[in-house]
Amino acid sequence: MRIVVTEAPFDFGAEADAFASGRTDMGAVVTFTGTVRDGTGTLAGMEIEHYPGMTERALEKIAEQARARWSLGDVLVIHRYGRMAPGERIMMVATAAPHRRDAFEAAEFLMDYLKTRAPFWKKESGTAGEAWVAAKDEDEDALRRW
Amino acid sequence: MRIVVTEAPFDFGAEADAFASGRTDMGAVVTFTGTVRDGTGTLAGMEIEHYPGMTERALEKIAEQARARWSLGDVLVIHRYGRMAPGERIMMVATAAPHRRDAFEAAEFLMDYLKTRAPFWKKESGTAGEAWVAAKDEDEDALRRW
Amino acid sequence: MDLLYFAWVRERIGLPRERIDTQAATVAELVDELRAREDRYAAAFADLSALRVALDQDLADFDAPLAGVREVAFFPPMTGG
């Protein structure tokens, strides 16, 4: 299990390639990557604030919950903070499991909890100025299935 | 959309990194990778047979179904055939979508259909000789949720 | 008409493909013809529930008509991924 909270960009290809590599007992690896999305072409960039200390603690707790619930060989969470441009990768999770359903479910669980329980806040800046991204009800609702 | 059926190993890190990269309208990328699993330490290797022509056709049809059903920016499917050693990557799918739920669901859909509707057959060789892998009822059952 | 066999169907019959002439109207009739030929065919087609069939590279049912079909493939349930 590896949890990384960092300001620097991360190398998604290298991280994905290295994750669970060399393991012969894991049949399935799932990765999720979140990037700065500019749906309307008006976004200049995004700044992510976080709560140092609590962030790592919350991510570790979420990853431990996933490991307790599914049969997982490994879990990786990387999340950035600071300034990012549209299209830049904000974060990734990866799960390795003997069977695909476990790897998929655990990755979705990690994302649903990370979105609503890890102390990150996004602020978008664009042609209309700056604004904090509002939390979505659907993200909170997504927790109910677990 | 890219469908690749190949005997050669593929570079998962490079494929994952290149997929949907440079897109600013896709917030979510999911990848699934299947590897040769040796749960008991008795597997020497695996040989995958396929039906040239039908394989590409079946994978394209499955990917088109996913694109019709979810809001996807891109889809990638790579599947190998021939001999592979334990721990080697057999295949990958990748999905890019504006929102994570679409990317996750489409990737699971692709996997459920690929497992049961694309003409690949696995034969394992190990200490106990050679044997064709039997199809699992749970894989067929997995289709019912879509 | 071309017949293709994959995986253990290919192994039981002992060849990957062959060309045949048939008057069979459906896949099921073709299977009956093949079963009657030799033991190795009878063995390969003993349990249809363990077999799948594709007509011109599309999955089909055993009661599907063969009119106009050029390529029939028999194989076990798929195990890719």
Next chain:
Amino acid sequence: MDLLYFAWVRERIGLPRERIDTQAATVAELVDELRAREDRYAAAFADLSALRVALDQDLADFDAPLAGVREVAFFPPMTGG
């Protein structure tokens, strides 16, 4: 006791952290104390349903007791990922 503010809570109050002395027994009592201080606090804490609180870096409810707590953080619902 250390108070930490994040995102628009930090912006409304105008500072990221401060140290205070308080006799408040619960988070809700602490919030009432803060609201009474100045308008910027009243503005930041106007709608508790739009706020979250963490006690010593664990999420908590507004009726949670403050006994033994060293660090209280207020912030809006999280939007990571």
